[in-house]
Every structure is written in structure tokens, then in C-alpha cells.
Amino acid sequence: MKIKVAADPKSVLEGSLEIANYFGYLSGVHHVQVDVERDANLGNCVGGILVDINGEKYKVRDKKEAAMLFVQGVILRKKVKDLAVKKVLPPEESRITPEVLIVKRNFGKYRDIDGYIFLGGYEALKKALKMKPEEIVEEVKNSGLRGRGGAGFPTGLKWESALKEKASEKFVVCNADEGEPGTFKDRMIIEEDPHALIEGIAISAYTVGANKGYIYIRGEYSDVAENLKRAMEEAYDRGFLGEDILGSGFDFELVLRFGGGSYIAGEETALLESIEGRAARSRFKPPYPTQKGLFGKPTVVNNVETLVKVPWIILNGAEEYRKYGTESSPGTKLFSICGKANKKVVVELPLGVTLREIVYAYGEGIYGEGELAMVQTGGKAGTFVSKEKLDVKLDFDAIKEGVSLGSGAITLIDDKSRFLDIALNVIEFFEHESCGKCVPCREGTFLVRKIISKMVEEGKVDCDALQEIERIVLIMKDSSLCGLGQSVHNPIISLIRMLERGEVA
Amino acid sequence: MRVTINGREYEFGEPMTVLDAARKVGIYIPTLCYHPRITQSGSCRMCLVEVEGQRLLQTSCTTYIRDGMKIWTHSERVKAAVKHNLELLRMIHPDDCQTCEANGRCELQDLLQRFGVERTMDYYGNSVKILDESSPAIRRDLGKCIKCFRCVKACEEIQDLSVYAMVKRGHYEYPATAFDAPVYSTVCVGCGQCSFVCPVGAITEKPDWRKVLELLENEDKVVIVQTAPATRVAIAEEFGAEPGTISTGKMVAALRKLGFDYVFDTNFGADLTIVEEGNEFVRRVNKGGPFPMFTSCCPAWINYAEKVFPWVTKHLSSARSPHMMLGAVIKTYFAEKIGKNPKDIMVVSIMPCTAKKDEISRDQLIIDDWKPVDYVLTTRELGKLIRLKGIPFMSLPEEDYDHPLGVSTGAAAIFGVTGGVMEAALRTAYEVITGETLPKVEFDEVRGLDGVRDATIKIGDKEVKIAVVHGLKNTEMLLKKMEKGEAFYHFVEVMACPGGCIGGGGQPKSLDPDVIKKRAGAIYEIDEMMKIRKSHENPAIKQLYKEFLKEPLGELSEKLLHTHYKDRSKEYANLWKYYEEGKVS
Numbered sequence A: 001m002k003i004k005v006a007a008d009p010k011s012v013l014e015g016s017l018e019i020a021n022y023f024g025y026l027s028g029v030h031h032v033q034v035d036v037e038r039d040a041n042l043g044n045c046v047g048g049i050l051v052d053i054n055g056e057k058y059k060v061r062d063k064k065e066a067a068m069l070f071v072q073g074v075i076l077r078k079k080v081k082d083l084a085v086k087k088v089l090p091p092e093e094s095r096i097t098p099e100v101l102i103v104k105r106n107f108g109k110y111r112d113i114d115g116y117i118f119l120g121g122y123e124a125l126k127k128a129l130k131m132k133p134e135e136i137v138e139e140v141k142n143s144g145l146r147g148r149g150g151a152g153f154p155t156g157l158k159w160e161s162a163l164k165e166k167a168s169e170k171f172v173v174c175n176a177d178e179g180e181p182g183t184f185k186d187r188m189i190i191e192e193d194p195h196a197l198i199e200g201i202a203i204s205a206y207t208v209g210a211n212k213g214y215i216y217i218r219g220e221y222s223d224v225a226e227n228l229k230r231a232m233e234e235a236y237d238r239g240f241l242g243e244d245i246l247g248s249g250f251d252f253e254l255v256l257r258f259g260g261g262s263y264i265a266g267e268e269t270a271l272l273e274s275i276e277g278r279a280a281r282s283r284f285k286p287p288y289p290t291q292k293g294l295f296g297k298p299t300v301v302n303n304v305e306t307l308v309k310v311p312w313i314i315l316n317g318a319e320e321y322r323k324y325g326t327e328s329s330p331g332t333k334l335f336s337i338c339g340k341a342n343k344k345v346v347v348e349l350p351l352g353v354t355l356r357e358i359v360y361a362y363g364e365g366i367y368g369e370g371e372l373a374m375v376q377t378g379g380k381a382g383t384f385v386s387k388e389k390l391d392v393k394l395d396f397d398a399i400k401e402g403v404s405l406g407s408g409a410i411t412l413i414d415d416k417s418r419f420l421d422i423a424l425n426v427i428e429f430f431e432h433e434s435c436g437k438c439v440p441c442r443e444g445t446f447l448v449r450k451i452i453s454k455m456v457e458e459g460k461v462d463c464d465a466l467q468e469i470e471r472i473v474l475i476m477k478d479s480s481l482c483g484l485g486q487s488v489h490n491p492i493i494s495l496i497r498m499l500e501r502g503e504v505a
Numbered sequence B: 001m002r003v004t005i006n007g008r009e010y011e012f013g014e015p016m017t018v019l020d021a022a023r024k025v026g027i028y029i030p031t032l033c034y035h036p037r038i039t040q041s042g043s044c045r046m047c048l049v050e051v052e053g054q055r056l057l058q059t060s061c062t063t064y065i066r067d068g069m070k071i072w073t074h075s076e077r078v079k080a081a082v083k084h085n086l087e088l089l090r091m092i093h094p095d096d097c098q099t100c101e102a103n104g105r106c107e108l109q110d111l112l113q114r115f116g117v118e119r120t121m122d123y124y125g126n127s128v129k130i131l132d133e134s135s136p137a138i139r140r141d142l143g144k145c146i147k148c149f150r151c152v153k154a155c156e157e158i159q160d161l162s163v164y165a166m167v168k169r170g171h172y173e174y175p176a177t178a179f180d181a182p183v184y185s186t187v188c189v190g191c192g193q194c195s196f197v198c199p200v201g202a203i204t205e206k207p208d209w210r211k212v213l214e215l216l217e218n219e220d221k222v223v224i225v226q227t228a229p230a231t232r233v234a235i236a237e238e239f240g241a242e243p244g245t246i247s248t249g250k251m252v253a254a255l256r257k258l259g260f261d262y263v264f265d266t267n268f269g270a271d272l273t274i275v276e277e278g279n280e281f282v283r284r285v286n287k288g289g290p291f292p293m294f295t296s297c298c299p300a301w302i303n304y305a306e307k308v309f310p311w312v313t314k315h316l317s318s319a320r321s322p323h324m325m326l327g328a329v330i331k332t333y334f335a336e337k338i339g340k341n342p343k344d345i346m347v348v349s350i351m352p353c354t355a356k357k358d359e360i361s362r363d364q365l366i367i368d369d370w371k372p373v374d375y376v377l378t379t380r381e382l383g384k385l386i387r388l389k390g391i392p393f394m395s396l397p398e399e400d401y402d403h404p405l406g407v408s409t410g411a412a413a414i415f416g417v418t419g420g421v422m423e424a425a426l427r428t429a430y431e432v433i434t435g436e437t438l439p440k441v442e443f444d445e446v447r448g449l450d451g452v453r454d455a456t457i458k459i460g461d462k463e464v465k466i467a468v469v470h471g472l473k474n475t476e477m478l479l480k481k482m483e484k485g486e487a488f489y490h491f492v493e494v495m496a497c498p499g500g501c502i503g504g505g506g507q508p509k510s511l512d513p514d515v516i517k518k519r520a521g522a523i524y525e526i527d528e529m530m531k532i533r534k535s536h537e538n539p540a541i542k543q544l545y546k547e548f549l550k551e552p553l554g555e556l557s558e559k560l561l562h563t564h565y566k567d568r569s570k571e572y573a574n575l576w577k578y579y580e581e582g583k584v585s
Helices: A009-013 A016-029 A063-075 A113-118 A123-130 A133-143 A155-164 A185-192 A194-208 A219-237 A268-275 A304-322 A355-362 A419-433 A439-458 A463-479 A483-487 A489-500 B018-024 B076-092 B107-115 B150-157 B193-197 B209-217 B235-239 B248-258 B266-287 B299-307 B310-314 B322-338 B355-359 B379-388 B410-416 B420-434 B472-483 B515-529 B539-549 B555-561 B576-580
Strands: A002-006 A035-039 A049-053 A056-060 A171-176 A212-217 A253-258 A299-303 A332-339 A346-350 A372-377 A384-386 A409-414 B002-005 B008-011 B048-051 B070-072 B138-141 B165-167 B174-176 B203-205 B222-227 B262-265 B345-351 B375-378 B452-459 B462-470 B491-495
Touching: A002 A016, A009 A016, A009 A355, A016 A035, A016 A049, A016 A063, A016 A355, A049 A063, A056 A063, A113 A194, A113 A219, A123 A194, A123 A304, A133 A155, A133 A194, A133 A304, A155 A194, A155 A299, A171 A194, A171 A268, A171 A304, A185 A194, A185 A219, A185 A304, A185 A332, A194 A212, A194 A219, A194 A253, A194 A299, A194 A304, A212 A219, A212 A268, A219 A253, A268 A299, A299 A304, A304 A332, A332 A355, A346 A355, A355 A372, A355 A409, A384 A489, A419 A439, A419 A489, A439 A463, A439 A483, A439 B076, A463 A483, A463 A489, A463 B076, A483 A489, B002 B018, B018 B048, B048 B076, B076 B107, B150 B193, B193 B203, B209 B345, B209 B375, B209 B379, B222 B248, B222 B266, B222 B322, B235 B379, B248 B262, B248 B379, B262 B266, B262 B322, B266 B322, B266 B410, B266 B420, B266 B539, B266 B555, B299 B310, B299 B355, B299 B472, B322 B345, B322 B539, B322 B555, B345 B355, B345 B379, B355 B375, B375 B379, B410 B420, B410 B515, B420 B452, B420 B462, B420 B491, B452 B472, B462 B472, B539 B555
Parallel strands: A002 A035, A171 A212, A171 A299, A212 A253, A332 A409, B002 B070, B222 B262, B222 B345, B345 B375, B462 B491
Antiparallel strands: A002 A049, A049 A056, A332 A346, A372 A384, A372 A409, B002 B008, B048 B070, B138 B203, B165 B174, B452 B462
8 A cells, every 4th residue: 555645845844754654554553554645746736735545635734634644545455435536736846955965974984083084174274274363364254154052253363352352371162062952063063073062162263272172071072072082093093183283383282171060051151150160150241251251261152053163164264154044143153953753853955944844844743642832942941932933934033033053953743732731841941050150040940830739739720820830930141140041941832932822732 | 541331431539349349339249148247159150241342241249340341230231140149049049037147137038138039930049958956166067058169168178177178069069067067076166157147047156045034034143244355346237337336334234234143244254264274374484484375265275285286285374264253253252142053153254256155065164063154145135136136236325334343454355356455465475574664555566466476575684485366277387387386385375266256256247358457457456445454453453452352362262263184186087987977968
């Protein structure tokens, strides 16, 4: 038995891949042997997804209908008149943004440094060492590269301000603490392309004038860190790290540091505290790390993904990089799709891609019985986005529409999840991860958790309490010391709004 | 720089924080974690202000003014945030004010009052309820802790001991000792800087004032009080006076009103210390060592030497601290005069110091079977006693100390400030060694508030290298230098607290950044007002030696006025056992 599901771009964006996956799921549930084929040429129909079972064309609007069709049409082998389609339209072209491989350029292509060099590795470092630091800064500034850790600060400006600082010693730090739940892009990079990271760090160090750098990797990544360690040893052996790199007279020592597992250690100032040997608690800003960072010296902290892009930009130029993405947010971004998605993957897409494309074309919709209820973008501190907003273009400006880009985590949530469960899950996380330094976040997260726990115990939502929660998180945003407290309102308030609109129960 | 605050423009010359700028022009901004003695953590979020052009509220204690800045300190947005944050603190802070040591001197209490913060949220209490009374010097009641980081920073930045660290996270964090060991078994020296900076009653001196109150109501003992040099320039702050107000006479009057039978002056003991210690130094100069000699009147420093640098114990002067000397003299020489036994007399010392409470529990200081000093009260505790008794301190008439142990010199007065012991000792040593009169009594080389000050002083044909250091962080640096042989001194004065005793852990709490300077100024003023400014010229001291002690470093002096030290560096080394014993909460 063969089921064909329309897979032309228009159908895909309407969720046809989700339906295709669902047929696969149903065949497993019912122990029925079927081939599910995604056919881009099958055609199209109005107001649903075109499905072909043994030459019969059906229209499926949601999973309920798909299940009915499966039982009637596949198991009972009947014709299902209710769902039959009379008029099949030709396949329709609707653009799905293709993946652009900048960060993922070398994924799966090499095993050791020889392979990396064969692929053109360390050429960017060679080129950079012949350039003036100011030229590199200019190139990175022109590329419009913005930090990929979540805050989106222009990398070129950060480097420039560190370059301008006069100090006896400067540091570069690679933030590989990827603690944002649902984000696993940096892990992929470290697994697949550690040398590009090392190259990027070396270039950043040369640019700002640092002779020592740290990679701060989260403790939970000890397995992939082995890969990174090996790559660093190789780079030292070949003279891409260490003294007098490639005869340029530039010395650079790179050290690997493990985090202790706290979420806040991913915040740059807390990360610096942690490297210094203290508990990871944020420092107040200003002074910014580029002025007074690690051990009081100017320090540039960059995310893994940001740094991996640098060699590519050096080699291909800022113009080339600007061809992707939008005016204010050029380039590509890694998205890690997770949650109830059928495909939990890391995809690299130009910024400005819509959430719908990510959810339906790359994540292939919700796994199993449930329907998509909402998406949380940007990790735990990001906003919950309702189905209505799937067409928002994802870039650093999307927050104006209430969609945060953050670390690029795309968490799919189905309609089986209840409001209180999601809210409790979110706030428990923040209560646990609040470092405890400042009052509004330390006690505010605790208090909000207490209020939500009480609602969970009582099993019902209390509107007055929700108002109180909103007040607490908004003051938390206004008066907290660091990004953690300042962003708790993102998930909480967007979730409350969805409850008010009846999009979550 | 032109800065607009609340719609009015001000001109500021030098860079400063928004908080300092606002205070300079008389605008009140609430603070809770801010303390001038330490670096700021920006954690309490009370000093928030609205800065035009900034998306979020800014903490004024960490934000520096810029030209053209527009600041609003009391907008509705600011007030709402501050009040909410206070509500959150009230949520975890117990309503124990009535019996709290910090009552009336509590920054949180003041802020709650100022902003009218009712208990609008459920009271959840603090995540920890550790009550640590192990130390004779300080008491930790962590149920009251508001986690402002002040104690952690004070211990780290002033003393470099880092007895406390914030452990755990979020609501559950608290300033813990290593492995949650009782604070007395850690490296803590009892200096009490943490109790000085604590904005609430979470860390206080170990309160002894109730016992003293009972003692005063007990008729069959003679209760004698002595007051340290540094208390007289600080006690008035407890009653709203400017730091550095000299109120010796009022303090004496208040102590009499409290019911003490005799009021003596620890300055007498200081003069005695100088005579003994000065002669000890002269003896070492004549014998050629051992050098360096370290002063021994700071009990926190003694603890530090015994716990951290045990080699120093061999170099410490054997002289007891001034109040111990005076206590011993009171219970022997003076007891005889009034026909009493040592055991019928109770001696209470009013000290700027919490470590003195620890000092009186030292076994080495027991003479025969009595303790020279029975209780130590801090300046703060004395203030509390006076308040509780309803004594109108500021309007009391000036009274004099009792004779003969209330007679003192200018040299004794400056014991209260860093460099003072050195200066006093030099005044005496110079005249003892050379037999000539000192041309100028002030030694400007050792004055000032730099962390380490050293000088070479010419005494007769000898060149004496001296150093003065205050704060254990500075002390540690100096001792490490000496260990490495990079520095050599004959005589070193160490005071554990910043500024010496005037900045002691038992002094009235103050948020005045210049409090040490002001108190030091008052101390030097007292010195200048004195007719006699050298310890060995104190007539009462001369009389004491003539009638009783006979000679400095004599047999009776050795028994009553000198002591010995021991290496305690192993005692706190094994804190791990507290973990193994499962005492960790």
C-alpha cells in the first residue's frame, strides 16, 4: 500500500510533511505496512493537503481527518467519500528558503586537521594575519555580523571597542556554555567543525590584540569537548596556535575551561566570573567586558556560532555575507528545532526566514497525535508565539512583533500541553537558575513560582494572580541586574496573552 | 559636566557615580547593598534611577554621570520598582524587630518605613535559618540575611580572609562559611567588619549587653568600666552626631548614670602598654633582636598571626593589650586600694572591637584564677544600653574619669588610630634610648591612611626601620614581602581594621565615606589638647610603678601585663570534617 502526500512548497508550508509523518506514525500504531511518499509533483488542492491513496485523491485538513482517512482508506481499504477531492490543482511554487551552508560548510566533511586544511581551513587565518587589525574590524563591521548568542550585539563594534582599549593584556573568550534549553547548535559546531572555531578565535584574538583566549564550554559537553581538545592539540602541533603563529610574530594561547553547569554562566559577565574561579554571578554593566573584563582586562566574549562565521567572512568578504539575510540582520543563523517536532535538527537559514518555513518545512510539524499549539523561540527566555504569527520574519527585529530570536532555539509545543504546566516548567527553570545576586530576580522568580505552584495545586487559573505575576515580571525586567531577570517576562507574559486569547488551555 | 536631576540642572567637576552626585546636591536615593568601605555589587536594586535614553532602570551606585545626562530619581516607575523590591525582601525577612540586635539601626527597617511597605505578600521566610553562636566575637543569624553581599565583600576586600562566600543560587543562596563550619572554627579572626557592614541584624557582635545590664543591677559586685581610645570619638554617632564628635565627658557621665561604680580609661592601659612594650623594644634593640617586633594590642591581628602566619607569633610583643593590662591593674593594685578581692570586682570594657570579646576568652590571659576583664561591650552596644535606659546622652554634662586609673596622655589617645601605637612607642623609645627630650612629638611619617606606611627613624645613632599597616589584606602583602626577604623592619604596627580601632567592627555603623578620616581627625585633636603627650610621663603610671609594679618588664609586670602566643594554624585546617559529619545543611 502506498500513500502519497503532496510535497510541493505550498503544501509543505501548510503542513503536508507533518501529515506525511503522521501517516508513518499511524502505520506504526496500527501495525500496517505502508509506504508514505512525499511527492512534489502530486499537485494541490484548496483548503487542505492533497493525499493520494492507490490513485484516489483526498483532501486532509487536520490530523483527525488524516486518522479517519487512514482507518477507512488504508486499513479498511474503502473509498472515503467525505474527503475525496474532485479538482486537483497543479503543484504550486511558493518559495521555501533553502539552507545556506556557511557555518555548516564543513559539517561531516573532515575528521582531522589535514582534512580541514584540504577543505581550505586556516586560509582565513593566514589572510587575517597579513591584514591590519583595523581592516579586519572594518570587514566584520561591513558584514553586519551580529552576536549569535542571543543578544545580537554587532560583533565588529565589540571588537573595535576592545581594539581601542589600551591595556597590558587582553583576552578573548569563546562562549560555548550553550545553556539555553532547546539550543544545541554550538554542540553541533564543536562536534562537526572544531577547527573553524579555533580559527575564528585566533582571528578574533589577533584582531583585538589578545595573547590568551579561553573556550568556556559547559560541563555537560565533556564528550564533545574531547573532540575540541584533540583539535586544539592538532592546531598547536601545526603552529596555528601557540607562539609566533605562521611566522607572523603573533602569539596566542588557547585554553579550555569547563563550566559547572549553571545557566547564568552563559551570560558573559557571569562567565568571566566563573573563569576567574568564582561562582557564576553576573556583574553590573558598565564597565563592559571590552573595557574591564576577565581579570579586569579588556575582554571580547563571542558565541561559538559568531566566531565560526568569521573565517568565512574573511575569505569571502563582507559583501558576500550580506547577500544573505535582511538589511538589519545580515547573514545566516543556526536554528535548533526541538520540542514536539518530527525532525529535531540544526538548520542554517538566512535571517528573515519565516517561522512557518522552519516549523513545517524543516521541523516537519508536530510528532504524533497533537496539533501545533505554539512555538517558543529563542530558548527558555524567549517568547511563546501563537500559530497566527508563524509568518513573522525571524531576525533581530522580530522582537518588535513579539517574537524573540534569541539563541535560535525553536521549540514546538502541541495542544496537549496545558497553560499551567508550561508556566510552571518555565518559572521553575528560572527559579532554579537565578543566580541570586539581585533582589527582583532572586525573590521574584521564587515568588512567581510559588504563585503558579499554588494554582497548579488548586488546578485552576486565577486571573488576579496572573495580573500579580505580570506586575512582578515587568518590574523584574525593569530592575534586574542582568539578562536573566530582564527576560523572564518574555515567556511569561506571551504565555498569559495566549491564555487570554484562548490559544492555550 | 552638566547633569539634569529631576528637571534641575547641576554642574559637576569630576567623574562620580549618579548616587554620589545626587547626594552631593542633597537628593535622597535609597541604598541597601551600597557601602563605602567595599566595592559595589549593585545587587539590592534600591538605588534605581531612570536615565533618559536608557531602556531599563539603572543603579545609581554603579552608573557614572555623563555630560547632558537626564536623571529622574523619584519617578513613579522608579518608586514602583523600589517598593516592589522592598516587598520582596519583606517576604523573606522575619518580623523580629522588637528583639533584633539591629533594631533602630537597621537599613532595611528604615527603608520599609520610608516607603511604607506593608506585608502584602505571604511570608515565606528565609531559605536558611542558621544561627551560629560559635564565636565569642560575632553572632550570625542567617534567618535575617537579605543577601546583600556586603559581608562577603568586606571579608574578601578588607581582610582577604574570605570567610564567607555566597553558596547555592537564587532564593536559596546564603553567605556560608566553608562547609558550613561554625565561623569560630574557620580562619575568622573576629574583627567584626562583617558585623559593621551588615545592613540588618544577620551578623552582629555577640551581644553581651544584657548580661552587663543584669550585672549592674547586682549589688554585691563592684562593677568597673573602662573605655577604649576610639570609642569617645564615635559613640556620639549613635545619637545622631557627626562622626568625629569628641564626647569623652558625656560618655563618662552616661556610664556613671548606667550605674558603673568606677569609670576608668583604657588610655591608662595604653600608656602602660607603651611603657612595657617600649621597654621591650628597647631591650630588643640593645640585645640585637629578635626583629621584627610586632605590636600586640589588636586581638584580631593576634588571631590572624596565630592562625595564618604562625612564624609571626615568635616576633609579637609579649605585652598584653591595653584593656587587659588595665583590667589586671584594677583587680590587683586598685582592688587593694579599695580593700576588695579580685573576684569581687567585675571589669567591663567598652571597645570599638568585636575581637576583644574573643580576646577575653583566651586561656593565656587568666591570672591565677580570675579574668582581668569579664565583659566586653562594643561601642554600638553601649549606645544601645544608653538608649534603653533613656539617658539623654547629647545633653549630659561633661564628667571626668575616676582617679587614678583614668589619667592618660596624648600618646595613649592616638592608640585608636592606625600608626598611633607606633607613634606613641617612638615617643617613649626615643627618650628612653637617647635620654634626650624629643624635639617634635608628632611623627608625620606614620600618620595617614595609606595601607602600608614605612619609614626609617633616627633614634640617637641608631636607624630604626618601622612599618605601619592596617587592614589584614595589606598585612598579608607586607608579611609575604617580609617572608621573601624583600622588606625588613625593626618594628611593625598592625591593626586589623581599616584606619585602626576607629574603623573597628564594633563601632557605630556608618555610611559616611569619610567616617574614618573624621574620627582620626578627632583622635589627633584629643592628642593635641593633652598637656602630657608621652606615656612614660604619665604621673599615674609613674606612681603605679613606684607603689606596685616596681619596674617595666619586672617580675610582677611579667605576670600581670605579659602573655604568650601559640600556633593555631592547624585548628582550622580541617574544615572538611564538618562536611563529613553531615553538618552541612
